[in-house]
Amino acid sequence: MGTKRSASYYVLSAVFAVFLLFLYGPMICVYLLSFQGPEGGMSFPMRGFSLTWFETLFTAGGRGVGDIHNSFVRSLRLGAIVALLTMLIGLAVGMSFRRRYPGGNFVFYSAIISMIVPGIFVGFGISLTLNMLGMRPEWWYSGIGAQLTWSLPFAMLIMFIILGRMDKSYEEAATDLGASSFQRFQYVILPLILPGVIGMFMAGFTSSYEESARAGLNIGTGNTMPMELTGLLGAATTPVMFAVGTLTTLFMFTLVITTLLASWSLAKRRQLRLSAQHA
Amino acid sequence: MSSSMTMSPRAASWLQATPFTLIMTCLVMVPLAIILAVSFMDYGFAEIIPEFYLGNWTDLFRSSLTLDTYRTVFKQLAVVWTITLLLGFTISYYLIFHVRSNMWRAIFLAACAIPFWTSGPIRMISWVPLLGREGIVNQALLGMGIVDQPISWLLYSEFSVIVVYVNMLTMAMAGPIANSMAKISPSIIQAARDQGASEWQVIQEVIIPLIKPGIVVGTIFIITAVMGDGFLVRAMSGNQMNTPAVAIMNEINAFQYPPAAAKSVVLLLIVLGMVGLLLRFVDIRKELAR
Numbered sequence: 060m061g062t063k064r065s066a067s068y069y070v071l072s073a074v075f076a077v078f079l080l081f082l083y084g085p086m087i088c089v090y091l092l093s094f095q096g097p098e099g100g101m102s103f104p105m106r107g108f109s110l111t112w113f114e115t116l117f118t119a120g121g122r123g124v125g126d127i128h129n130s131f132v133r134s135l136r137l138g139a140i141v142a143l144l145t146m147l148i149g150l151a152v153g154m155s156f157r158r159r160y161p162g163g164n165f166v167f168y169s170a171i172i173s174m175i176v177p178g179i180f181v182g183f184g185i186s187l188t189l190n191m192l193g194m195r196p197e198w199w200y201s202g203i204g205a206q207l208t209w210s211l212p213f214a215m216l217i218m219f220i221i222l223g224r225m226d227k228s229y230e231e232a233a234t235d236l237g238a239s240s241f242q243r244f245q246y247v248i249l250p251l252i253l254p255g256v257i258g259m260f261m262a263g264f265t266s267s268y269e270e271s272a273r274a275g276l277n278i279g280t281g282n283t284m285p286m287e288l289t290g291l292l293g294a295a296t297t298p299v300m301f302a303v304g305t306l307t308t309l310f311m312f313t314l315v316i317t318t319l320l321a322s323w324s325l326a327k328r329r330q331l332r333l334s335a336q337h338a
Numbered sequence: 339m340s341s342s343m344t345m346s347p348r349a350a351s352w353l354q355a356t357p358f359t360l361i362m363t364c365l366v367m368v369p370l371a372i373i374l375a376v377s378f379m380d381y382g383f384a385e386i387i388p389e390f391y392l393g394n395w396t397d398l399f400r401s402s403l404t405l406d407t408y409r410t411v412f413k414q415l416a417v418v419w420t421i422t423l424l425l426g427f428t429i430s431y432y433l434i435f436h437v438r439s440n441m442w443r444a445i446f447l448a449a450c451a452i453p454f455w456t457s458g459p460i461r462m463i464s465w466v467p468l469l470g471r472e473g474i475v476n477q478a479l480l481g482m483g484i485v486d487q488p489i490s491w492l493l494y495s496e497f498s499v500i501v502v503y504v505n506m507l508t509m510a511m512a513g514p515i516a517n518s519m520a521k522i523s524p525s526i527i528q529a530a531r532d533q534g535a536s537e538w539q540v541i542q543e544v545i546i547p548l549i550k551p552g553i554v555v556g557t558i559f560i561i562t563a564v565m566g567d568g569f570l571v572r573a574m575s576g577n578q579m580n581t582p583a584v585a586i587m588n589e590i591n592a593f594q595y596p597p598a599a600a601k602s603v604v605l606l607l608i609v610l611g612m613v614g615l616l617l618r619f620v621d622i623r624k625e626l627a628r
Contacts, residue, residue: 067537071432075446078429081505082453085464088474089456092467102472148357155354158347166355167623169362175558175613176370177566179583180602183590184369187376187599190386208365211358269458272569276590288459292573295463304460311455 090308093301101298112302127303130287133198137274137283138267140203145210145263150256152211153218154244170212178272181208186276201277209273210266214259221255250329257322261315268311370606377599384593394600403585404601411581414496414571415564418503422560423553425504426511430552431541434519435527447516450509462502462573469493469501494576502574507563511556518552519545551620558613565609 092099096107116127156163173181185205189196196202225248233247249256267274271285282290284307291300345353380391398404429450437443453461468474469492476488491497522545530540568583582605589598 065537068436071428071436074428075432078425078508079449082450085461085468085505086453086456088467089460089464100472102467102470103474103477148361151354152358155351158351160348160351160355162352162355162359166359166362169359169367171622172610173362173366175562175609176366176606177562177583177609179566179568179586180373180606181366181369183586183598183602184373185365187386187595188369188372190595191372191376204361204365207361211361215358272566285457285459288457289569289573292459292463293577300460300463304456304464307460308456312452315455 086308089301089304092298093305095298095301099298101296101301112297112299113306115297115299116302116306125287125291126282127284127287130282130284131307133281134268134284137198137202137206138264141206141210141267142260142263144203144207145214145266146256146260148207149211149214149218149259149263152215153222153252153255154248156219157222167215170215173208174212178209178270181205182273182276185273189277195279196277197279198274198281202274202279205273205277206267206270209270210263213262213266217255217258217262218252221252221258225251250326250333253326253329254322257318257325261318264314265311373599373602373606376596377603379596379599381594381596386595391596394597397597398600398604403580404582404604407580407582407585410579411565411583414499414503414581415561417500418507418564419557419560421500421504422508422511423556425508426515426556429508429512430516430519431545434516450512454509458506458569459573461506462570465493465498465502465574469498494574494578496575496579499571499574499579502570503564506570507560510559510563514555514559515549515552518549522548551622551625554616554620555622555625558616561612561616562609565605565612 088103091105092101092103093112094108094110095105095112096109097111099106152166155166182205185201186196189201194201229247229251230243233243238246269285271283271289274283275286278286288300288303376386377394378390378392380387380389380393433443433446437446456464466473470476471488471490471493473492475492476485479485480488526548527540527544530544535543566583568581568587571579571581571584572587582601586598586601586605589595589601
């Protein structure tokens with residue numbers, strides 16, 4: 060507001076800087092302390108720098124590291140499937156909302172309920188339902204299903220926002236030019252909403268990777284990463300947990316950057332191809 | 339989608355919504371109804387006996403523990419809500435109205451999101467080197483001679499529960515508020531400024547009334563997160579605090595499903611009641627499409 064910076068600008072900048080410190084302070088501790096020397100503990104000072112705690116993670120029979128390897132693989136597998144299903148089912152339900160239809164409000168508000176009901180109740184409810192049916196929980200149906208109740212509402216909201224902002228005139232132009240509904244979807248709608256579709260995949264993966272309240276009781280045998288880490292919290296006495304933190308953060312960082320780059324180049328290529336076709 | 343050529347638009351919409359609706363119905367609605375049903379059933383050792391039984395409910399209302407757990411969680415909710423609202427508002431206001439370059443705004447927003455790429459349990463344990471007995475805060479206080487013994491209530495206490503909640507939930511409040519603020523037309527604010535309104539008057543008279551939907555959505559996130567969480571409270575209080583969600587988790591772990599179900603119904607009704615009350619003030623479906 061105004062061209063000259065007011066005093067409030069500097070006060071608010073300082074508040075924001077302190078907030079960033081509050082967010083990053085603990086994280087920086089994790090990254091630094093994961094390189095703690097072999098004699099060092101979970102607090103500062105650093106007693107030398109070493110890769111001891113990373114080695115502990117990768118050598119068999121690690122001291123108090125639980126089943127990190129397998130739980131990580133399980134989380135990745137679960138996350139990938141949940142992400143793919145979230146993208147497909149989310150895209151379908153999003154497309155359904157492009158017209159008003161009877162029952163549409165029920166679909167919308169069932170998603171809102173699933174979002175606001177605390178996760179433990181959904182997880183507990185599914186587990187009781189299986190119990191009543193005499194079924195055993197397994198990751199590939201009840202685990203995936205429980206996590207979809209969490210990821211799908213977000214996918215629906217992403218589609219809602221992105222389709223709501225889409226300019227309808229492109230589509231009408233395609234219809235006027237004689238495009239079939241499939242062509243309209245493939246050549247007009249999909250390119251326009253592609254960022255949202257990739258967004259749904261990422262939202263599906265991250266919500267699954269972090270989620271344990273819903274999946275916890277329904278995953279069957281074998282913990283996922285967040286469950287395994289929660290179990291290890293109380294027993295943690297060495298910086299080995301910090302090494303896990305540094306590695307998993309690095310993994311997420313790579314994943315997010317790769318997806319962003321991939322979606323950017325995809326959008327660019329499509330644009331080039333379309334303009335080549337029009338030339 | 340190709341099938342809509344031969345299908346009425348309404349049938350196409352139904353078909354497209356079917357997988358989603360099936361999942362929401364079978365995995366959310368039905369299970370919640372089952373919780374209600376099981377709360378009226380008897381139980382033995384690690385098994386549910388499908389006979390009508392009111393004991394779970396009479397135990398729940400007779401126990402003084404029930405009220406204690408709710409007192410604890412409402413206190414937590416009030417503190418966390420107040421702090422995240424003030425902090426979330428301040429941050430959003432700064433990012434939307436004071437940061438002028440779009441690029442810096444995007445960079446700052448990304449900077450606020452990156453710490454959340456680290457797994458939740460790791461972010462909880464990351465407070466040990468800061469707030470623990472040998473943590474940085476205690477070392478600093480001792481070094482400056484402010485205290486002569488390490489403060490023990492910094493970690494595994496009510497205090498650390500609040501700190502970690504604020505750390506994890508402030509962005510959940512700031513996000514919807516910033517979204518509402520971004521929709522305010524700059525000309526409205528300019529008009530108020532031209533009339534001689536001070537920055538504080540603009541906030542009070544123009545901005546706050548226009549961001550109510552954002553505040554409502556953020557508040558809903560905070561309510562469900564705090565009321566429904568048991569993991570964070572257990573970890574950060576060192577298993578010393580008992581909230582309704584912790585009580586439910588403990589009973590589930592002990593395979594006492596029917597009493598856990600009765601407690602779940604009560605907590606769920608309270609959460610849904612609070613959210614329903616808030617939703618009367620804002621039409622989310624309209625807000626999203628805007």
